[in-house]
Amino acid sequence: MIRKTAVRSFLVAAFLAGGIAHADVTLLNVSYDPTRELYADFNKAFSAQWEARNKEKVTVKQSHGGSGKQARSVIDGLEADVVTLALAYDIDAISEKAKLLPADWQKRLPQNSTPYTSTIVFLVRKGNPKGIKDWDDLTKPGVAVITPNPKTSGGAQWNYLAAWEYAKRKNGGSEAKAKEFVTALYKNVPVLDSGARGSTVTFVERGIGDVFISWENEAFLSIKELGPDKFEIVVPPLSILAEPPVAVVDKVVDKRGTRKQAEAYLKYLYTEEGQEIAAKHYYRPTNAKVAQKYASQFPKVTLFTIGDAFGGWQKASKTHFQDGGTFDQIYQPGKK
């Protein structure tokens, strides 16, 4: 009897030990909508090199949705090891509301924790029938502009801020002129979709609008998937540097014991391999060597950052997108 028990516990122990030795690690990467294909590729590459080097199998699961919605899920308890979102403001919210990572998270990785960047460009119909070249053309009467609602879409906030800063610079730094310009632009918007993909459908499938303000990588993707015979990209001379940042969620990795893998995962984004994958998915690489290689793919644009132009996301969000902010003022009743 005793021997039986001993044998059994030995077996259980052996099984457990074996189980631990071969334990597979899983990471959850909570990201936003347009990175689905990028991370599908990147995860494969990361797992392969990690297994080769550390004899450990790492599976990365992906979760995609609107950037703000994804941040709320993490705040409400979705156990993300890493977050890779559309704007720093959303990761700030995770830090601030749920205290899952320190407030200075953006200093922990190079280039403001942004491994790849993008910018805001215009997608127009083939032949550019309305002759759209620059931001000014978007406020002309008779030009219908498609862009999502910045109140519900993080991506759309980049569009709004890019237009704002353009007008401000053109008018010698006048905030009032910038507001006038942006108001005129949004008067030309016939449909405000709640997210970027919704706007893409409105412009591409429903045939509404003359120009679609879009992230560069999304514009490339639309052309690749829908055929270059229908649309073309117009790059304005001045635009905003879109920085979708990444961060390890400290409280979650410490609880799950995945810090080592999660940190390696994000660092791998900065390696040449990671940068190649980002560039292939039309994100601008930050690594000089890879950027050089893909230089012909990305036209030269003068780019400004949120920090330079608006003093960071917290400030930009408060002035422009909170209730009663400049965006709400555009749609004040009585102002037609």
Add this chain to the structure above:
Amino acid sequence: MQRRHSVLPGFNLALGFTVLYLSLIVLIPLSAAFIKTFTLTWDQFVTHVTNPRVLASLRLTFGASFIAALINAVFGLLVAWVLVRYKFPGRRFIDALVDLPFALPTAVAGIALTAIYAPNGWLGKPLMDLFGLKVAFTPLGVLVALTFIGMPFVVRTVQPVLEDLERELEEAAQSLGASRLQTFVRVVLPTVLPALLTGFALAFARAIGEYGSVIFIAGNMPMVSEIAPLMIITKLEQYDYAGATAIAVVMLVASFILLLGINGLQWWSRRHAERKN
């Protein structure tokens, strides 16, 4: 009181389960919404709720839902009548078709409706060319989506009552010299009215909370075609949980009062009909 035999175990257990079930599924989540709004002061609450954009969205949501429910009441009754009273090839198929808005994910319905009613769509283009009527991306589009998702509620509540309705009553009325209209108003309508009101209330309630199907077709222009549920999502996107629940609470209270009123009406009409008999 004589104890009646019941197939389900005793009243105590059944009631206990009922209360527990309703609490878990309905009461606790709803009270969470109320508790969240208590983090706002009364003034903040009023400011949130009386914001012109919020008021415009509430007007659109309740107005369009009401009109959609009215349309469904009229045409749902007609559909139910045809399905019950006539035998024709394909009746089974049409009968099954009625349930489709129930089963379809609302986002799919929204995308499909938008594709059809958009200015370059099958119906949108002729409507635009012939009548200059823009459906998608206007309040009219909202109405179309809300009518679509509310339709089965009226048909499915009225149908069984119509099936029970005895043809002899109508024949008697006609043989006594009643016109078609008189027969309908005096004989058919009183019998189906309670069910019709129930269907109306259900379609109305369903439309108020609808998000998925409307969001694609609405165009979401502030002050024009923004529905109240979108305002809630907007607040959430700004991490303003309390502001979002404030609007939710207003919608909840308003729908509750409206449903209570409709229930009262239904009770009254049933009493009225009984007294007549």
